Amino acid sequence: MGLFEEVSAFAQCHVAPYTVQADREGVFPKEAYTALKKEGYTGLLVPKEYGGASGSIVDHVETCMALGSVCATTALCYMMHNVATMSIVAFGTSEQKEFYLPKIASGELALALAFSETGTGTHFYNPEIKAVKTENGYLLNGKKSFVTSAHHADYYLVLAANPEGEGLSVFATPNTMEGMRHDDSAWDGLGMRGNASVPVYYENVAISDDHLVGAHGDGVGIVFNVVAPFFILGLASVYTGLSLAASGCAIEYASSRAYTDGSTLSQIETVQLHIAALFSSASASKALTLNAAQAALEGRSDALALIISARLEASTNAVDVCSRAMKVGGGHAYSKRLPLERYLRDAYAAAVMAPSTDVLSVWLGKALTGQQIP
Ligand SMILES: Cc1cc2nc3c(=O)[nH]c(=O)nc-3n(C[C@H](O)[C@H](O)[C@H](O)COP(=O)(O)OP(=O)(O)OC[C@H]3O[C@@H](n4cnc5c(N)ncnc54)[C@H](O)[C@@H]3O)c2cc1C
Numbered sequence: 001m002g003l004f005e006e007v008s009a010f011a012q013c014h015v016a017p018y019t020v021q022a023d024r025e026g027v028f029p030k031e032a033y034t035a036l037k038k039e040g041y042t043g044l045l046v047p048k049e050y051g052g053a054s055g056s057i058v059d060h061v062e063t064c065m066a067l068g069s070v071c072a073t074t075a076l077c078y079m080m081h082n083v084a085t086m087s088i089v090a091f092g093t094s095e096q097k098e099f100y101l102p103k104i105a106s107g108e109l110a111l112a113l114a115f116s117e118t119g120t121g122t123h124f125y126n127p128e129i130k131a132v133k134t135e136n137g138y139l140l141n142g143k144k145s146f147v148t149s150a151h152h153a154d155y156y157l158v159l160a161a162n163p164e165g166e167g168l169s170v171f172a173t174p175n176t177m178e179g180m181r182h183d184d185s186a187w188d189g190l191g192m193r194g195n196a197s198v199p200v201y202y203e204n205v206a207i208s209d210d211h212l213v214g215a216h217g218d219g220v221g222i223v224f225n226v227v228a229p230f231f232i233l234g235l236a237s238v239y240t241g242l243s244l245a246a247s248g249c250a251i252e253y254a255s256s257r258a259y260t261d262g263s264t265l266s267q268i269e270t271v272q273l274h275i276a277a278l279f280s281s282a283s284a285s286k287a288l289t290l291n292a293a294q295a296a297l298e299g300r301s302d303a304l305a306l307i308i309s310a311r312l313e314a315s316t317n318a319v320d321v322c323s324r325a326m327k328v329g330g331g332h333a334y335s336k337r338l339p340l341e342r343y344l345r346d347a348y349a350a351a352v353m354a355p356s357t358d359v360l361s362v363w364l365g366k367a368l369t370g371q372q373i374p
Contacts, residue, residue: 007063010035010041011074016071026193027194028077028196029071029194033074033077033110041063042105042107045060046102046104046105052101056297057230057296057297060086060230061234061236064078064234065240065241065289066241068238068241069244076195077112077148077152077194079234081110081153083230084157085100085101087213088172088213091221091222109155111154111156113147113227113231114173114200115144115158117143118145123374124354125374129158129159131161132163133164134206136208137207139206143199144199147198156173157170158170158172168217179202179204179206180202180203180205182201184196191346191347191349229307232307233307235314235315237314240317242343244282245343246321249325250274251275251279253332254266257332265328274324278324281320282317308364311357312361319350325343
């Protein structure tokens, strides 16, 4: 059994039972996340020497995809944790690795990304939050606009301008420090409703170099070498998972929904065309995403272009597949007797997650024609 199948089986038992509640009540899927920690999945990318599984970017993709096929909310929270973990694996000093990684591997610590801000929106790589130097360290002031897993992650990785010079720095702040404030009422998403993606305010929060990830200025490397592959492909994986779920649900429903005369939806040619189209799109998303992950693993020169195109296709396909699946599901889908409307609401987040698909499309067009991208 491959990792995708293994995680899918795990998710059916330990994630699926909490998915509907997370969506309906807008609550973080705590039990599912705890199960992920217990099973060691939150330590997937932690090297073996620190107690983890030494997983690769392909393993990250397969795990996020399998979770996304059961609960996109849980998958997105998990994906962000993996990206934050990988930032420490790739850029942390040996002391930082000693501190964080064994605890991440054992499930004691979970992480979140506090990158986006209202002032720069989808251009999260231009943070305005300020770390101003003091006698003992820095005072952090500003607001992060969406922190997925807020309260439930133990540390938030905060992207800030480098207070010591050029570029960006990343600080890992515990989820509560004096001067930190969460706006818990602010998350009421169309989909991804259990994400707890709330604004977090930093008001004169005293931090020091002990809170750094790597060294000052490493933020740029973290954004381009870690966030770019692991986050962009992670999104492609989560939303491919959704497409696979919607495709599977529509196929099963069309085969089982029978009229009085005994005929089924699946015998109607138009429905067959929908089924063919949605299965093909979901399979294409999966193939593109796995192919891009393999290119990244091999360090191929075309990896970034493949990663971006996988994310673009997976995002567009997720909305298309879910919309088409809603047609197949008819009134049953519309009246929420099938999970398809949740899938569709969740799928709409794919395009807006930073960098948005619009921004990535421009970048890809530039990169393929030899022009500079940020
Ligand atoms: C479910 C969810 C979870 C999230 N979790 C996190 C998290 O954990 N951590 C985090 O840091 N952030 C998170 N975010 C924030 C997210 O990554 C984006 O930063 C945020 O959605 C941007 O929203 P905005 O309204 O400020 O976008 P805006 O910047 O206002 O952009 C609006 C739209 O305008 C278009 N646009 C803007 N600029 C350009 C351009 N130059 N070229 C072409 N098109 C452009 C894009 O299509 C974009 O979608 C989350 C968001 C969502 C929806």
